[in-house]
Amino acid sequence: MIPHYETDGAGPPLVLVNSLGTSMEMWRPQVTPLGARFRLVRFDARGHGGTPFEPGPGGSLTVDDLAGDIADLLDHLGIERAHVAGVSLGGAVALRLAATRPERIDRLVLVSTAAKIGTPEGWRERAEQVRAEGCASISGAAMGRWFSPAFGEDQPETVAAFRRRFDACDAEGYAACCEALGAMDQRADLARIAAPALIVAGTADEVTTPADAAFLDEHLPDSRTLLAEGAKHLLTAERPDWFNRAVIGFLGEGQGLSELHGPREGHGRSEGRRPERGPGPRGGRS
Template sequence: MSIPTITGVALGGRADAPLLLLGPSLGTSATTLWAAAADALAADFRVVGWELPGHGHGAPTSVPFTMADLARGVLALADELAGDSAFHLAGDSVGGAVTLQLALDAPSRVLTAAVLCSGARIGSPDTWHERAATVRASGTGAVVAGSAQRWFAPGFLDREPARGSALLHALQGADAESYALVCEALAAFDVTERLPEISAPVLAVAGERDVPTPPSSLRTVADGVRHGRLVVLDDVAHLAPAEAPHEVARLLIDHAGGGRTHD
């Protein structure tokens, strides 16, 4: 195992604003998933997305890693950006899992945490190992159709064809081995019993239509941590930052105490 080098992508905001790190879902890039929400977040934060290995601008890797290794990589990125200052953290799916891991491993650094369409455990080990094998054998193109069904609520691709297409192209362009290694890290991830250790305020955001991480998964997080709140978004599936960017941005600003007044 090794600590992956995590690449950051500037998504807006002033350099002297509070740092908000945004984590991706498996198969997405920081830009394709978070750009629309980041436009609204930039008035309150220095917004930086982070990439999974082999996704977006992230460097590919063939070295196995754990979710704790990914969290250490994200913390190293935060050190580069803000020294030892505390920061706000949000992530969708695997990005949410890393958010929980980092809140456990570096509690003094996380001001607030937001976990979107994610969980303290996601899926089953067998399912993740099967997907890793599929992608190693046939590339990420083999999972595009299934991901399109899981990622988006009915009607989203008709309403937002450009955003949906960009996300699916990011998946097809992801490095197969890096993708498989993320699957294997997810197979071993389960912090359910450790949720009570998390002291940072946690916002858990669920998509009403999300099958991989349904509202019950986010309820477990919100109820398990010391200071948790659950919000369920109507007509949203697994990629809330892309499907409901303005609502997600409002929730994150309110959760972090951005202080802006919303209409």
């Protein structure tokens, strides 16, 4: 299916894939800086934002179905290949697209994600709760996983806006995406993903941890990792300037990455060194 989408900017195409419980609005801090260099394609995943929920051909929803939506959207826009950046669920979908349709991918930016996230039981329980009580019943816990306490104190209006959008999320769409994540395990597929990948993780993320990022870096053939010191799950909102510079540096053949943290500590597995770390916060599960 073709999801609800918007395009911004001009240049090489860059598809931005939202996380569970958000919408394309999560990418608002990226539109101006990235749109100055890329043709941005933002869209709402099924059951999120302006895209209605629709089950896949098998009657449920899978990560393959969500990856197919990106391919359909690229076809609709006449784009043969694109860079793809995704957060959490969006990163998992980007991985799936790279594994199943490698000809559509130039480079990957994998943010706060993993090849396997959580447990089937945990996702099933969350889906059941949301179907019974709505997304608002879990939004407080979600915000605690997404944002550090320091960011919540510094930017309460940003956290409140994310919570409003989370509360309004379609319950069936959210639950179906939970079940898709519960059924997902892409660990065996990583070795065949040839696209260069930038892995970005927050050191305080308890959903997709730095260990998950290290696993991706170890098993993807061409990857590097950047860690945002003290950031939690939605680091695109918590550290937007740092993240934007990282994306521009990586998609520009790696130029500028060293400026994020001073002297380099390494580029992930290919150089056998530690991941690079970004700055800590100002002033002090998905």
